[in-house]
Amino acid sequence: MDRDAIEEMFQALGPVTIKRMFGGKGIYHQGRILALEVDGEMLLKADAQSAPDFEDAGCRQWAYDGKQGKPVKMPYWSIPEAAFDDPDEMALWVRRAYEAALRAK
Template sequence: MDDDAIRDLFAGLGPISIRRMFGGKGIYHQGVVFALQVNGEILLKADARSAPAFQAVGCRQWMPAGRKGRGPVAMPYWSIPESAIDDAEEMTLWARRAYEAGVRSIKK
């Protein structure tokens, strides 16, 4: 997904910035990373408060391979709910959840 398509996806959240990171892209709102693009997939940030909502609608948690054969490592990013992909209002709700998780992670 190119940067313009990412901006369109998150237009309901407000202005975003996109920076290269982890061989992909970090997606920021008001200076807070709330999403990543990894291997062409957009992933939304979650935490202990919001992850159950992602899990409840069938999202997958990002689990890249660990170093030195240690197996997958659970990361705080989840796939976008399928129902939100073509629904701008719903996408905005999930993006806000991800942004709020990003804000909470900074405050720790």
């Protein structure tokens, strides 16, 4: 995903900073990481409070293969398909991600 597409996706929050990381990109707003782009897929940050919303929307949690092949779940979730066609829906999900970022220590 190019810079313009990422900025458009997160426009409801205002300016974002995009940094290369993990072979992908980290998306930051006001110094807090709220999303990752990994293998061309955008993943939004969630926590114990917001993860159930992502799960209820049919999203999947990102995991990578850790040591000994065991999956390691990370606090990032896929974005509901409906959000890609509806800017108001996307705004709701990116705000949830930012709220989770604010709650993170």
